[in-house]
Amino acid sequence: MQDYYIVDDGKTQLLKFKKLEEFKDKVELAFSLKTYNNGFKYEIKDDVHEDVRLTKFNNISKSLNIDKRKIILPKQEHTDNIRIIKEKDIIVSKINCTQKDNKDNLDNIDSNLVTNLFYQLRDVDGLITNVKGAILATTFSDCTPLFFYDPIMNVIGNIHSGWVGTTKKIGQKAVDILVNQMDCNPKNILCFIGPHIRKDHFLVNDDVKNIFENTFLDICKKYNIIEETNLINEKGKQYRIDTTLINKIMIEERGILEKNIFDCNLCTVCNKDMFHSRRAEGIDYEVNTGIMYLK
Numbered sequence: 001m002q003d004y005y006i007v008d009d010g011k012t013q014l015l016k017f018k019k020l021e022e023f024k025d026k027v028e029l030a031f032s033l034k035t036y037n038n039g040f041k042y043e044i045k046d047d048v049h050e051d052v053r054l055t056k057f058n059n060i061s062k063s064l065n066i067d068k069r070k071i072i073l074p075k076q077e078h079t080d081n082i083r084i085i086k087e088k089d090i091i092v093s094k095i096n097c098t099q100k101d102n103k104d105n106l107d108n109i110d111s112n113l114v115t116n117l118f119y120q121l122r123d124v125d126g127l128i129t130n131v132k133g134a135i136l137a138t139t140f141s142d143c144t145p146l147f148f149y150d151p152i153m154n155v156i157g158n159i160h161s162g163w164v165g166t167t168k169k170i171g172q173k174a175v176d177i178l179v180n181q182m183d184c185n186p187k188n189i190l191c192f193i194g195p196h197i198r199k200d201h202f203l204v205n206d207d208v209k210n211i212f213e214n215t216f217l218d219i220c221k222k223y224n225i226i227e228e229t230n231l232i233n234e235k236g237k238q239y240r241i242d243t244t245l246i247n248k249i250m251i252e253e254r255g256i257l258e259k260n261i262f263d264c265n266l267c268t269v270c271n272k273d274m275f276h277s278r279r280a281e282g283i284d285y286e287v288n289t290g291i292m293y294l295k
């Protein structure tokens with residue numbers, strides 16, 4: 001049975017998880033598809049793309065009926081840094097909004113505000129909150145999206161776990177924060193895994209393979225994580241790595257129940273018509289957005 005469905009309103013196509021239907025009055029989680037041109041380039045050092053980014057958020061925020069000014073978008077850098085978004089972060093956005101309300105061009109108010117939040121959250125690859133209306137956004141193109149929701153404590157987490165983040169165990173760190181700082185019981189936490197590059201397409205050379213082997217010694221012994229292939233590229237022999245399985249095992253090690261992990265089972269490379277993919281698109285790749293918030 002498919003864990004996800006896709007909503008198409010003529011402005012965006014958004015992937016949602018069936019499990020969250022039962023909590024639809026409390027939480028929203030949506031992952032954007034590349035259709036309707038809703039991706040954008042993620043070039044953190046290039047302001048030129050700010051406008052592109054913000055135009056793209058217009059459609060997503062209209063489809064979800066949310067205030068674009070409350071979107072909290074970190075500057076992701078493949079770290080394992082996770083920020084807890086508090087009420088004061090939302091107040092900051094309100095102040096920024098009021099200051100700029102005097103300006104004539106309303107469109108610019110939104111743009112400037114999102115830009116401010118974007119640059120405030122440097123080197124952050126995960127967001128956690130229990131504040132209603134804090135709209136947590138992260139972007140992906142092949143990296144693994146891990147979304148968490150505890151319906152008892154009403155806490156959410158939106159985590160970017162690329163292969164580097166996976167080796168830094170950012171998923172485990174997210175669960176640790178949910179449990180130790182947000183008072184969640186791991187048995188209540190639901191985890192949703194969005195579209196990302198899967199084992200068949202995640203080909204790496206010795207350098208990356210060795211990092212995984214050394215980081216996940218025990219997991220590699222027990223499970224079929226690393227698979228040798230007959231493929232060779234300019235850097236030598238290639239291996240396939242199952243980052244999906246590593247992420248699942250890591251969060252289960254922290255007490256998340258297998259039955260509470262909902263994986264859309266979609267590969268971004270296999271489904272490059274639906275999602276942006278760095279591997280499939282090359283250097284001009286664009287990104288998909290994962291948005292999560294409490295209502």
Ligand SMILES: [Zn+2]
Pocket residue numbers: 197198200201267268269270271
């Ligand atoms: Zn694939």
